[in-house]
Amino acid sequence: MKIHEILKGNLNIDLECLNTFIKAYENRGSYYFHPNYEENVSVKISLIEKIYNEFIHNKLSRWECLYIFSFIESYLLLWDEDSELIDYISDKILIMENEG
Numbered sequence: 001m002k003i004h005e006i007l008k009g010n011l012n013i014d015l016e017c018l019n020t021f022i023k024a025y026e027n028r029g030s031y032y033f034h035p036n037y038e039e040n041v042s043v044k045i046s047l048i049e050k051i052y053n054e055f056i057h058n059k060l061s062r063w064e065c066l067y068i069f070s071f072i073e074s075y076l077l078l079w080d081e082d083s084e085l086i087d088y089i090s091d092k093i094l095i096m097e098n099e100g
Contacts (some may be wrong), residue, residue, distance in 0.1 A: 021071045027094055045088055052092055062096055069093050 003055070055065040074091045 018071055020066050020068075021074075031048060043076065045085060048072070048085070048089055048092060055096070062099070066093060066096055069096075 001086065038092060051060070051068055054060040060068075069089050069092055073086060073093065076086050076089070
């Protein structure tokens, strides 16, 4: 899956954790973030821009991009991270959902 290629080296998170999130997302289920990942996630606006550019240049599907953004957004909301970053991701998600 292209998602793993994009995130490799950019988002320090267990890919099994991401796969489980995607399955829950596809099935409209819930997902529990294990507290051990709290210190392993580091997200910057540059990563969000990179992921969005991959979508714009058709290297990621709309759904793959939405999976990634929703995953990151959910994690940031859980740990109450930088609200500017949450707002930025939320805006990108809204734009993409309205395009579909």
